Amino acid sequence: MSLFKDFSKGIWKENPVLVLLLGTCPTLAVTNNAVNGLGMGIATACVLTGSNLVVSLIKNLVPSKIRIPCYIVIIATFVSVVDQLMEAYAPATIYNALGIFIPLIVVNCIVLGRAEAFASKSGLFRSVLDALGMGIGFTLALVLLGGTREFLTSGSLFNVKIITAWTVNFMLPGNAPGAFILLGCFLALKNHFNFRRAVKRGEAYIPPQGLNCRSCNICRIGDD
């Protein structure tokens, strides 16, 4: 796989939210407006890049029996550092809104998933490219979901009212049930595109390698 593919697969083909369906908790919980989605996405991308970089650097120093605890220690360290840096330097509104979800990046499956599935087997440069791609894909998906929810709730985007006559908020998309419904719609759309493209080429649709259950190793993450 070429270097460009390492980077770009996270944005569309293996998007962590729309295809891998990893990290659904922050996806649904913080995206009630576009700004929160952007903040959460950037924070996760930073942690992901840091952890992929370090995991790929030390992959030959970690005994395979204790690799998962080691990865978790690395990820937790990066999350604590990002949390403190954000508290010190990010705008207070964003930090307050993301609050509890920053420490929860530790258990975000994307970070551990990429460390185990990619960074522990690939070189430094490719791991960083993979993390950047996945981080950007995650951020874009969160902004898309957050923007849609914000617009459907109050007619505004990035806290700027687009439709000024919209005075009474429509509560459904702003709350958790609406988040599930909208995420479902996005997944259906994404699959629809993939199927149509396959049909145009006259083939049956096959999910990308590594995404069907047989070759995915997320479930077997503790084995050695």
Added chain:
Amino acid sequence: MKLNFNKISNIPALGIILAAFCAVSAVAMAYTAVKTEKPIREKKQQAIQDAFKLVLPDFNNQPSENKIRLKTADGADLTIYGAVKDGKLVGFAVETSTNTGYAGKIEAIVSLHLDGRIRSINVTKHGETPGLGSNICGRSEEKTIFNIFEKSENEGKLPPNRYLDWYNDKMPGKNPWTVKKDGGEAEYMTGATVTCRAIADIANRAAKTFQANRDEVISALTPKSEVTK
């Protein structure tokens, strides 16, 4: 012989390696904690000071350190902060809360003039229904697509809210404030009556408690150098 880390399966060795990883990350975290401690503390203080600046008249002391704790008539805690300019009291901020909100506790800072009239009510924390009760509690200026690049005329001032602003410059009378639906005069919104009653409760608590303890509060919050003169 080259040591292959991947194949190590001796448990004490594994433990030592894991401990080494933990030690390195502990150092990294400690370093960031030390580096960010000062900015975080300054930011928190600045946030408190900014919040006081919005609700109180011009002052040059630290209201968060010039405070007195009181009890309301029903035994709840209440803190009054004094704003001082050039050694003179200029206003009060009353930190209070009520449990009568639609979704539990509503916390607020009510700023008072020297004579006990309400200057403004500012809700600091609430869990009211977004879009209904939250409209009563929230003060936020809405940016629209049309004024996105213009500077707001209310820059540095409190954004208006007709339900909270109704109490502005009102002196607490004999009877407590109640909303129009209950026979009083305060503004209320259909569908969010409970929240409006809670706001009236907050206004009553703050103003009445101040009235009842006025002398004690003023003597406690006036700067000491002024008293001795």
